[in-house]
Amino acid sequence: MGHFEERFAAARRAVIARDFKRMNPPQLEAVLTTEGPLLLLAGAGSGKTTVLINRVANLLRYGRGSDSQELPMDATEEDLAFLERYPADPTAEERARMEELCAIGRAMPWEIIAITFTNKAANELKDRLQRMIGESAADIWACTFHSACVRILRRDIDKLGVYTRDFTIYDTDDSKRVIKDITKSLELDEKAFPQREVLSVISNAKGRIQLPESYAAQAAKTGDWKQQRIAKIYAEYDRRLREANALDFDDILFKAVELLGQSQEVREYYQRKFRYVLIDE
Numbered sequence: 001m002g003h004f005e006e007r008f009a010a011a012r013r014a015v016i017a018r019d020f021k022r023m024n025p026p027q028l029e030a031v032l033t034t035e036g037p038l039l040l041l042a043g044a045g046s047g048k049t050t051v052l053i054n055r056v057a058n059l060l061r062y063g064r065g066s067d068s069q070e071l072p073m074d075a076t077e078e079d080l081a082f083l084e085r086y087p088a089d090p091t092a093e094e095r096a097r098m099e100e101l102c103a104i105g106r107a108m109p110w111e112i113i114a115i116t117f118t119n120k121a122a123n124e125l126k127d128r129l130q131r132m133i134g135e136s137a138a139d140i141w142a143c144t145f146h147s148a149c150v151r152i153l154r155r156d157i158d159k160l161g162v163y164t165r166d167f168t169i170y171d172t173d174d175s176k177r178v179i180k181d182i183t184k185s186l187e188l189d190e191k192a193f194p195q196r197e198v199l200s201v202i203s204n205a206k207g208r209i210q211l212p213e214s215y216a217a218q219a220a221k222t223g224d225w226k227q228q229r230i231a232k233i234y235a236e237y238d239r240r241l242r243e244a245n246a247l248d249f250d251d252i253l254f255k256a257v258e259l260l261g262q263s264q265e266v267r268e269y270y271q272r273k274f275r276y277v278l279i280d281e
């Protein structure tokens with residue numbers, strides 16, 4: 001029986017591979033590896049996004065079929081022979097039987113999230129997924145880190161108890177305006193506290209998930225006068241954004257991390273929802 005299982009899994013992987021003829025050997029290896037973490041390193045234009053798209057197609061069509069030793073419950077010698085001799089030009093019926101024999105736990109489009117860094121890359125990803133797999137691509141979360149976080153927050157940010165789900169997003173110009181206003185009201189010299197610089201200090205603090213109180217405590221410890229003023233600006237900036245039910249670009253990531261950390265319900269929802277997480281750097 002061990003021998004039968006091995007032959008069946010090998011035949012299945014070989015038949016599935018025939019759907020991905022355009023891939024070179026390392027690309028094919030990545031496309032057919034569906035389980036566990038996988039890291040792909042290759043230069044620009046070498047075919048990484050192509051792998052991601054084909055991998056999604058494989059997950060939707062065959063689930064973990066190419067990467068599993070599990071057999072269909074009632075697999076027979078005849079099924080194995082069929083796969084080992086699967087024709088180059090199958091009839092629709094043969095094709096359907098093959099897919100039936102090869103698929104194990106097909107992924108649903110909404111169980112897949114594919115994330116990139118830029119809007120341009122996200123749009124390219126959406127277009128290419130659509131071309132590869134058709135309209136069901138619309139149910140895949142193909143987006144940037146920021147837009148994935150916005151979606152998560154639009155659904156549940158009220159659970160943090162501070163914002164409502166119709167929150168506003170401040171762009172850099174909005175944020176600069178708020179900083180300008182705060183420096184003025186604190187009677188600080190704008191030249192000593194340029195908005196861009198202040199924002200970048202705040203942004204770095206947020207990147208470290210450092211709240212205004214903790215930043216202020218750190219500034220107090222160092223005794224640095226400028227840092228202490230920036231701590232004041234940060235605290236006031238934070239207060240004003242909350243009051244306006246507004247998030248800046250950093251908050252979008254920061255609050256999503258906070259929400260997933262704080263709410264077990266939200267965390268488990270996404271852990272269950274996303275069976276496959278793919279990132280295109």
Ligand SMILES: Nc1ncnc2c1ncn2[C@@H]1O[C@H](COP(=O)(O)OP(=O)(O)O)[C@@H](O)[C@H]1O
Pocket residue numbers: 022023024027042043044045046047048049050051
């Ligand atoms: N195995 C392949 N055979 C032929 N063309 C390929 C192959 N893999 C990728 N390409 C093409 O090469 C170009 C760059 O691929 P892409 O996946 O966008 O690269 P990357 O994401 O690594 O920058 C695309 O036009 C793609 O269609």
Ligand SMILES: [Mg+2]
Pocket residue numbers: 048049050280
């Ligand atoms: Mg790419």
